[in-house]
Amino acid sequence: MINKVKVSVLMAVYDTHFVYVKRAIDSVLKQDFQDFELIIIDDGSCFEKSEAILGYVAKHENKIAYIRHSNRGQAQSINRGVLNSSGDFITVIDGDDEYKPHHLSSCLQEINNFDLIASTVDAVVETEDDYFVIDRHDHENLIHIDDCILFGTLFGRRSVFTNFKFKDGYAADADFYHNAERVFRVNKVNLRTYIYYRNMPNSISASLKNSYAKNMA
Numbered sequence: 001m002i003n004k005v006k007v008s009v010l011m012a013v014y015d016t017h018f019v020y021v022k023r024a025i026d027s028v029l030k031q032d033f034q035d036f037e038l039i040i041i042d043d044g045s046c047f048e049k050s051e052a053i054l055g056y057v058a059k060h061e062n063k064i065a066y067i068r069h070s071n072r073g074q075a076q077s078i079n080r081g082v083l084n085s086s087g088d089f090i091t092v093i094d095g096d097d098e099y100k101p102h103h104l105s106s107c108l109q110e111i112n113n114f115d116l117i118a119s120t121v122d123a124v125v126e127t128e129d130d131y132f133v134i135d136r137h138d139h140e141n142l143i144h145i146d147d148c149i150l151f152g153t154l155f156g157r158r159s160v161f162t163n164f165k166f167k168d169g170y171a172a173d174a175d176f177y178h179n180a181e182r183v184f185r186v187n188k189v190n191l192r193t194y195i196y197y198r199n200m201p202n203s204i205s206a207s208l209k210n211s212y213a214k215n216m217a
Contacts (some may be wrong), residue, residue, distance in 0.1 A: 006035040007104055008087030012077035013095035014043040018052040020096040020197075025056065027098035027195075029063060033105040038064045039081045044071030074151070075166035082161045091155040096197055103193040107155040110191065115184035116156030118149045118177055121196035130198040136171030145198070149174040153194050160184050 009028050013021055028038050040057065042050050050068060057066045067084060069077070078092060091107065093099060100122070110117050123145055125131060132142040151173040160180050166172045180186055 003037075003086065005037045005087045007033070007037075007089045007091060007108070008081075008085035009036055009038045009104075010041065010078050010081035010085065010090065010092050011038065011095055012041045012043055012074045012081070012092075013045060013049075013053065014071065014074075014077075015045045015049055016095040018049060018056075021049075021053055022056060024093055024095050024098050025060075025064070027100075027103075028093060029060065030101055031099065031104045032102050033108065036063070036104060037085070037087065039085055040064060040066050041077040041081045042066065042068040043073065043077045044069065073168050075168050075172045078151075079165050082165075085158075088158055089155065090158055090161045092151050093194075094152045094196075097152050098195045098197075100193040100195060103191075106191050106193045110187075110189045111155060111157070113185065114156075114187045116154065116160045116177065116180050116186045117189050118173075118186075119153040119155075119189045119191040119194060120146050121150060121153060121194045122192045124195060124197045124199055126199045134170070136174055145196070149177040149188075150194075150196065152196065153191075156180070156184075 011024060025038065028036070040053060042053060054066055057064045065084065067080065069080065082090060089108070089111065091104070107117065123131060131144055133145055133148060135141040135143045154173060154177065163183065164176055164179050166176050177186060
């Protein structure tokens with residue numbers, strides 16, 4: 001029998017350095033709201049990185065589940081996490097980001113009159129340019145991250161995540177949010193309880209932005 005929880009936290013990882021994954025895991029474990037499960041979906045990481053994650057998960061089996069499959073991308077990994085979750089609410093954390101200790105409790109307070117929320121972030125950057133990412137509608141333009149919908153800040157009722165799936169491609173998070181708003185009550189809130197590390201050079205947004213910069217040079 002599946003143990004029901006209030007919140008299911010989904011984390012997709014692919015060859016993310018264990019130091020960052022551990023930081024993300026620990027930030028979830030240290031939440032001031034503890035009725036949650038953390039489901040890690042390993043998207044085909046190399047054996048060494050998978051082994052390190054699995055070894056750490058084994059120490060916290062009462063809170064964490066681990067799933068592994070061949071490389072399919074973040075969207076498909078999160079979709080699989082939804083299928084294996086039990087929470088009344090579902091949310092996401094990237095393997096190289098972290099939550100502030102009151103993130104889940106803050107999201108639960110904000111969701112009262114809505115079905116799905118996204119929030120602003122506390123961004124860790126190296127330069128002011130890191131506050132800007134490629135516009136999903138026009139890859140030749142940049143927009144501020146405060147104007148974006150980010151995977152890790154999505155928090156919603158189970159029904160939202162079972163009615164809509166994430167699609168492959170850039171800005172899958174924004175597409176999910178805007179598809180959901182046609183049917184559900186959605187809201188963008190100003191929390192900044194999600195720590196978003198924009199100084200990660202191998203992220204999808206960073207790679208696209210670097211490509212954009214080269215083309216404009």
